[in-house]
Amino acid sequence: MRVLLSVLREFADLPNDAEAVATALNSLGMAVETTEEVGVPVAGVVTARIVRTERHPDADKVTRCFVDSGDGREMHVWCGATNMGAGDVVPLATIGTTMPDGRAIARRGILGIDSEGMLCSPVELGISAEASGLLILPHDTPLGIDPFVALGIQHDVVFDLDLTRNRPECWGHAGIARDLAAHFKVAYNGPRLKKITRGESRSISVTLSDVDRCPMFSATALSGVVVSSSPNWVKSRLSHLGMRSINNVVDASNLVMLELNQPNHAYDHASVSSFDVRRAHAGETLRTLDDVERALSEDDLLIVNATNGSPVGLAGIMGGLDSEVTDDTTTISLEMAWFTPDPIRFTVNRHGLRSEASTRFERGVDPDGVVLAAERFATILSETCPDLVLHDGMTIERDASCPSARNITLRPSQIQRTLGITMAIDEVARLLSPIGFTVGASGDDFLVTTPTFRPDCEEEIDIIEEIARHFGYDALGKSVPSSTVHGRLSHVQQRRRDVRRLMVALGLDEAMPSPFLAPGELSSAGLQEEQILRLANPLVAEESVLRTSLRPGLLKALVYNRSHRAPRIALWEIGHVYPPSADVSTQPLPREHEQLCIVVADADLDTSLRQWNALCERLGVGAQLDQARVPDGFHPTRSATIARGKQTIGAVGEISPVVLAALGIEGRVSCLEVDLSTLLRESPKPVQARDINRFPSSDIDLAFTMPDDVPAANLQRALRQAAGASLVFVELFDIYRGPGLEDGSRSLAFRLRLQKQGGTLTDSEISDIRDKCVAAAHKAGATLR
């Protein structure tokens, strides 16, 4: 919302200090995005008349203009614009002028002919954001004077405010001025009003056919209108506020809206002298002011000429083209209304048509503001229409359902609780009265009546917010809440932190790839790409797929670092993944959970197994490693699925050579991927100490021949079971392939340490265990060497 300092100062006795006003606006909750000086005169620019123009045969893009700036001397200027002609008065930047953008005007030549200055557009003078050529001034403008003076463009300051949703009244200068007046403890005067000639009653009939959507509609007749151009001060205000001047009637209407937050519309009384507000019929159309034919639906609300039933405006959004005020108009019907906010928003969205009016109706205007707005409209218009007559009998059709003032009970205890300050009733009244609230007592509580221009104030907390704003947030002071409850990490958070510390201790670097992948990235990492979630409206196609694993992201980071010749790449990530549910038809949402993934370049299976063991030890958990099930995207023999019974919780091993080849990665890459949500949830019991066995132990070493396709783990398991309770540990200490063994088999040598509880093992007991082990090994497919 653009706001002019001069208008604020007209409405309230504010200091002429843009910085102080900006600071106040910020502290009152109206964030100042920019403060801009506008209409700053450009020294050296004067009005000049174009005496004649001439084309040059060798320059088809520019025109030679001969201008007179009042002293009768003809000056020559090259000009690239095309909208001017002989007789026009235009701004001339003379030699030596520094333009607002910093450009210095010097004597410059084209084709050897010098230019004695530059003719300016409104953009070049900094009075408009866009222009389609030179600024053309009225023909009777005196020559040789400042064009800003000629146009009445005033030096002013524009604040661009970022308004919060709960301050509808700030969409008019009056609302902001009232707030500032309270802040600076100065008088709020409101808009200047002139006594307007009153005429005989000309009541305009109004029918409210849809009181749910339009519970209040007013209409006033004004005669003696002469449609012409607006006074300079009106044009200047509108231009500074970003609106185009059309004619005195439309400009007065727009200015009233910007000043008082009361959208309004002037119709030619000759064609519209009675109104109805109803829903559109199916198939009905309306050509709006922007010259677009709109197909209407039964959810759209129309303002209708009750005489013939034809629509004259899309209620609260835009008027119709056909009922526009024309040059011949002498009497107007000024319409103002209150529309229910939400349906306005729906219509705006349906038609993709947002206007200054709809922006205000969506937020809520003052249902009691129409009389003042009509008087302000007449005041502005009367300057160009000296015979203007405001007719009595203003129609205000108002249904009981139209919002009005609210009474809200305010408990002093709640002020204390929320703001930490104690406040007596007169203090509350002192803060709230200047912004339109009335405060009375109601037993121990206060009874606050809200003004009709504050529909946002619905309950006690809203009143407390107003008190805080005008007391000053800075003045509230600071206090640290005292609490006996202190925060701490939850069980899962504590365990997650343990894992993070372990990762760092293992010398790994934490990476943070995007949770979104490009289509095809999952399959090139060897993972399923079916039934995964894809974004309907991705910002970029490269980030349109929700990851089902952290692996593709880490592999991509590995490739990136390889290409930057990093000598050592060991990455980990903890993040959420979104694999599809087991049955997407009954459970469309993915099985979102937290995952841990580690990827190390130039490392083998052992690296990932050591990481898995370290993780299990730190978290006090365990699982089976199933070598028979090759996880997707892993090496066919150098990997295992981490499982708990039927539940798969991860994968460990080396990345599949096929995947590595597809990604262009050389060397082995180890990977551990595990469902961290499952592991973090568990609460393992503290480790229980075992008694130390003080009797002597005996070792037996056994070497077996076994085919390559049987995992060593099978044999180790068989040996452990056969050795029974006396086994302390079993370890694989040698693997041999070569002469003396058949192709496709290898020798595996195990050491078993045996020790008995409560005694020393006898030779025969040891021999018995050895026989059992050999038999078990045989059953597992191994032969004793």
Place this chain on the structure above:
Amino acid sequence: MMHPRVIRAGGLDPDEWSGFAFGFGIDRMAKERHGVADLRDMYSNDVRFLEQFA
């Protein structure tokens, strides 16, 4: 401060409970603390950047 309706929607009595809420971008805080010139470095996954913080 949390709006009483939010507290009510959370199943608590706003006359008894109050709350406040705030937040900030953790990456921006880290940027200031560690003098990171470009925020995007944190998402580059470049080990030359990552290993400085191990």
